[in-house]
Amino acid sequence: MPYQLASPSRLGPGDKIGEGDSELVLNILPPDLVEDAFENMRKEVAWKAMHHRGGEVPRLVAVEGDVAADGSFPLYRHPADESPALRPFSPTVSLIREHVQKVLKHPVNHVLIQHYRSGADYISEHSDKTIDVVRGSKIVNVSLGAQRVMTLRLKRDGIDGLGKGTRRPSQKIPLPHNSMFVLGLETNAKWLHAINHDKRPLYQKSPEERFMNEERISLTFRHIGTFLTADESHIYGQGAKGKTRETAQPVINGTEEAVKLIKAFSKENQRSGFDWEAVYGEGSDVLHFTHTNDTAPQRENLHEAKSALEGT
Numbered sequence: 592m593p594y595q596l597a598s599p600s601r602l603g604p605g606d607k608i609g610e611g612d613s614e615l616v617l618n619i620l621p622p623d624l625v626e627d628a629f630e631n632m633r634k635e636v637a638w639k640a641m642h643h644r645g646g647e648v649p650r651l652v653a654v655e656g657d658v659a660a661d662g663s664f665p666l667y668r669h670p671a672d673e674s675p676a677l678r679p680f681s682p683t684v685s686l687i688r689e690h691v692q693k694v695l696k697h698p699v700n701h702v703l704i705q706h707y708r709s710g711a712d713y714i715s716e717h718s719d720k721t722i723d724v725v726r727g728s729k730i731v732n733v734s735l736g737a738q739r740v741m742t743l744r745l746k747r748d749g750i751d752g753l754g755k756g757t758r759r760p761s762q763k764i765p766l767p768h769n770s771m772f773v774l775g776l777e778t779n780a781k782w783l784h785a786i787n788h789d790k791r792p793l794y795q796k797s798p799e800e801r802f803m804n805e806e807r808i809s810l811t812f813r814h815i816g817t818f819l820t821a822d823e824s825h826i827y828g829q830g831a832k833g834k835t836r837e838t839a840q841p842v843i844n845g846t847e848e849a850v851k852l853i854k855a856f857s858k859e860n861q862r863s864g865f866d867w868e869a870v871y872g873e874g875s876d877v878l879h880f881t882h883t884n885d886t887a888p889q890r891e892n893l894h895e896a897k898s899a900l901e902g903t
């Protein structure tokens with residue numbers, strides 16, 4: 592059998608990544624901050640297991656964000672069965688956020704923090720769900736600890752015309768300690784991304800990959816435009832039906848609305864020509880995907896919609 596070049600090129604700072612709106616920035620944090628950041632976050636962050644399709648996701652997670660004076664806070668919706676409650680930015684994360692905002696030149700008000708406990712922890716291939724992400728903003732992943740590889744792969748429908756059986760273009764971007772990967776929304780629309788597990792034995796790993804006992808913390812900062820009121824009863828903003836605080840609507844749990852949002856997420860994972868305005872423009876007031884009063888057919892519909900979702 593002819594040899595196939597197995598590993599796509601590795602990209603880094605200065606390279607055209609994805610659609611060209613993405614990049615890798617090295618040394619994002621100053622030495623005094625980065626020095627103890629990992630250990631501080633271990634203590635300061637409220638780590639939780641998260642569930643998706645009934646099982647635990649293979650990493651620990653936490654959610655922090657900007658809580659307004661009236662107690663309202665940003666809401667980032669994605670298909671997980673349950674997400675940890677948002678807490679105000681903890682001290683070290685707050686400092687990291689300041690540096691990120693300076694480099695990005697736009698605010699970020701929400702962070703998903705993930706602890707990959709070893710090379711066995713991973714995040715499967717997905718596109719970030721953008722109903723709640725301020726349009727035109729960028730999503731960033733700050734990496735601390737062991738170096739892991741971000742793999743981008745063109746969505747399946749992005750290779751039309753290249754012929755059936757053509758391998759989908761893919762890019763590998765090693766994410767070193769103290770780096771920031773900037774994911775532009777154009778790249779997110781056309782490519783899927785993943786941090787695959789790395790089960791190679793220790794002796795095959797570089798010092799960067801073995802760093803911090805192979806543990807990695809990533810901080811995914813986003814500029815979120817959808818908000819929940821303090822009591823979590825009402826929702827408003829970009830991804831909701833009521834676009835302003837004054838027109839906030841009661842949240843919806845379960846029902847056909849939940850199935851509709853899950854199907855929209857699925858479309859975003861699969862289609863590169865995803866029409867944001869057509870699918871998300873009207874908004875959705877769904878907070879939780881299930882409700883104790885859901886009927887059996889409603890549960891079945893939701894289950895089916897979730898099964899059709901690839902990745903997260």
Ligand SMILES: O=C(O)CCC(=O)C(=O)O
Nearest residue numbers: 703714719732786809811
């Ligand atoms: O850990 C990372 O750098 C990637 C995280 C990610 O893709 C996400 O949170 O959506």
Ligand SMILES: [Fe+2]
Nearest residue numbers: 717718719784
């Ligand atoms: Fe992601």
